[in-house]
Amino acid sequence: MAKLLNMKKQQDQQPQSAKKLPPIIRRTIFGMILVGIGIFFLTNEVLPLPPTTGQSATKAYHPKKLWLQRAYDVTNLFQKVYTPGWQGAYGSIGDAYLFATTNDSSLFRFHMEQQSVLNFYNGYWVDDRAWACIAELKWWEVTGRKDSALVNDAANRYIEARNQGRLSNFEGFWTWYNWPPNANVNDKIFTNSNMNQMVTVACMLYKATKDRLFLDDALLVWNGDKNYPGVEKMLYKGNGKWDGRQGSAAFGKELPWGGTEYCAIGAALYRATKDEKYKRIVVATAKHMLDPATGWVDSVDFYQLHMDGNGAFVNFLLDAYMIAPKELADVPAKIEKMLEHVWTNNHGHATVELHRTSDDGIRNGWNPNGGEDGYGVGEIGTVHAQGEAARAFGVFAYVRYVLQKKAK
Secondary structure (H helix, E strand, O other), X not given: OHHHHHHHHHHHOOOHHHHOOOHHHHHHHHHHHHHHHHHHXXXXXXXXXOOOOOOOOOOOOOXXXXXXXXXXXXXXXXXXXXXXXXXXXXXXXXXXXXXXXXXXXXXXXXXXXXXXXXXXXXXXXXXXXXXXXXXXXXXXXXXXXXXXXXXXXXXXXXXXXXXXXXXXXOXXXXXXXXXXXXXXXXXXXXXXXXXXXXXXXXHHHHHHHOOHHHHHHHHHHHHOXXXXXXXXXXXXXXXOEEOOOOOOOOXXXXXXXXXXXXHHHHHHHHHHHOOHHHHHHHHXXXXXXXXXXXXXXXXXXXXXXXXXXXXXXXXXXXXXXXXXXXXXXXXXXXXXXXXXXXXXXXXXXXXXXXXXXXXXXXXXXXXXXXXXXXXXXXXXXXHHHHHHHHHHXXXXXXXXXXXXXXXX
């Protein structure tokens, strides 16, 4: 439209003699301009102006559906406190799902233009870049699988980490490590399932590029080779139960979310291979972790009793649901109870603030009595906590208003 209007402006600025055309020609030209403008409006979405500094990109959008309202309230604050690290990637994943639900162009502008996902820091440990890659590849998916820069950037991040030796059998089984085994750093060189989100990245890259290297890496980590086992043999005990070495949560614990994180990894492998083995393990894991008898979730509202990272926890469970909606038909309802528990501060009975109503800040830990294990559990409304929340609410909104609607 701008081009058409500029043409009209240039005509108006021509010398007076040049404008003395026969009336019928002037009317014809003017009519063609109007038709061109009309065609533009019919075939293109007119994007509103970007927000001013300090405003979130979604401020002008007011959805009517309850869980969309809540998702937008959460992400408005997330976008205000946004930083381009792994915490920002968490919220960006949620906003990608929210965009897939609403097609709200302001979400696109925030993550693709104002704060381009291409500008994420690779971060400190390998899982930092895994979350960045997942955000990039999810935005590639929800925007029509056309922007090759997103795929190329994720592939470059992945290959760089691989070439550093972070995919290794250093501890006697194939897995991803926070640092290369020969790294000269003060940190302990260790693995946990956070690091193995690089398997999820590899599967997504394989789907995007058809490059077998990525799938072979993913299968190596899960299944191992003739010399070294993979994570299934090392960590999976059957019937949905995973067991790893203990340590401080988010740092030395091999399975910070008790194995729920392998729902996302197994779901990615299932999408890439269609091998029912991965689906069976994912379904069993989700059922095991959402069974209150396991001791991980509350028996009424299904929030995590032990750990931070609730946005990731929700995403892992809904990843499982997305590949097995019939087998896991009760999962969305349990997630809804979890999020309702947070939004209402445990129905008004929480002893710690879970939802700060003044700005819709969400606490990083969702146990209403506190005492969770993990990193920054008591944070509320920071980029870490709010990015987690934006991920949880965004993915749930997609499942609630897109996938469940299709299922009906």
